[in-house]
Amino acid sequence: MVPSSLRRFYQKHHYVRLPKFLNKKLLREILKALKKSKPFRYQDSGGSESMIGENAGSNTLQFLLNDPSLLKKIKEITGCAGIRSFTGRTYRLLPSYQDSMRWHNDLVYGRRVALTLNLSPKPYQGGILQIRRRGSKNILHEIKNTGLGDVVLFRVASFLQHRVTAIGGKNPKTAFTGWFCACADLPFERSKKIVVRPNKKNGARWKIPQGLLEYSKDKKRIIFDPKRSLLCELDPVAGKMWDHLKKRPHLKLALRELQKEYRVAPDVLEKDVLSLAHHLNAHGFLKNV
Numbered sequence: 001m002v003p004s005s006l007r008r009f010y011q012k013h014h015y016v017r018l019p020k021f022l023n024k025k026l027l028r029e030i031l032k033a034l035k036k037s038k039p040f041r042y043q044d045s046g047g048s049e050s051m052i053g054e055n056a057g058s059n060t061l062q063f064l065l066n067d068p069s070l071l072k073k074i075k076e077i078t079g080c081a082g083i084r085s086f087t088g089r090t091y092r093l094l095p096s097y098q099d100s101m102r103w104h105n106d107l108v109y110g111r112r113v114a115l116t117l118n119l120s121p122k123p124y125q126g127g128i129l130q131i132r133r134r135g136s137k138n139i140l141h142e143i144k145n146t147g148l149g150d151v152v153l154f155r156v157a158s159f160l161q162h163r164v165t166a167i168g169g170k171n172p173k174t175a176f177t178g179w180f181c182a183c184a185d186l187p188f189e190r191s192k193k194i195v196v197r198p199n200k201k202n203g204a205r206w207k208i209p210q211g212l213l214e215y216s217k218d219k220k221r222i223i224f225d226p227k228r229s230l231l232c233e234l235d236p237v238a239g240k241m242w243d244h245l246k247k248r249p250h251l252k253l254a255l256r257e258l259q260k261e262y263r264v265a266p267d268v269l270e271k272d273v274l275s276l277a278h279h280l281n282a283h284g285f286l287k288n289v
Helices: 004-013 024-035 056-064 068-078 236-247 251-261 266-282
Strands: 015-018 039-044 047-052 085-093 101-104 111-118 129-133 139-143 151-155 160-164 173-181 213-217 220-225 230-234
Touching (some): 004 068, 015 139, 047 101, 056 173, 056 213, 068 151, 068 173, 068 213, 129 151, 220 236, 236 251, 236 266, 251 266
Antiparallel strands (some): 015 151, 039 047, 047 085, 101 160, 129 139, 129 160
């Protein structure tokens, strides 16, 4: 249950801070992945930055921020019932370029609420989020989001604008930023359906690759590989089979347990499980060992 104080603060001030949004283990994994990525310079009329290309860390954040249970909490905090998905990216502001972002409002592509997550290992100067009413020169709020792993949510609306002030000092600012939107599509490539010919080696053993993420959405099981930015959707029955394949690496054991739950001929069940296993194997979500 979301504290009512968060809802009241957001409604009054158009933003709210969520300290220690990421747990320490996940934060370490994200920072490790970002070290391997190569930023590239980007500049337009809205400002300048070093954009960090697709990487396992950003993909992980983007997937987890689409978890239906989290989306529900964001709706409760902000009062935006129309939120259906999240999309975001990672950027870096460099002192040597005095990077900044000019006044804008992000009111495109069904965006309802903006998020900024601090991923800066070292303290930085400047890079302050400012919010004002559109057409006014008076700053409503100045938000210094300097806590590693802290999040700030703020409203996207026609009557508001925001900017990020120039970065100073010696250390860069790195942040993951994005928007909770009204559109429903997840921003990932999906595994394609393939025709497989199941073999009947009941003694086959399977291994689940490390690093896979998953949650349930719209009665489907969503499995995601952040390293490849690849997503696989399973219907409820296939999701149940997936659970047994994870718990029991020996296929014969998985079939035995599933037979207890489904009143179906053993050969039919075997064919269905093998078809799923080979589909997952073909797309790298399951490995034959």
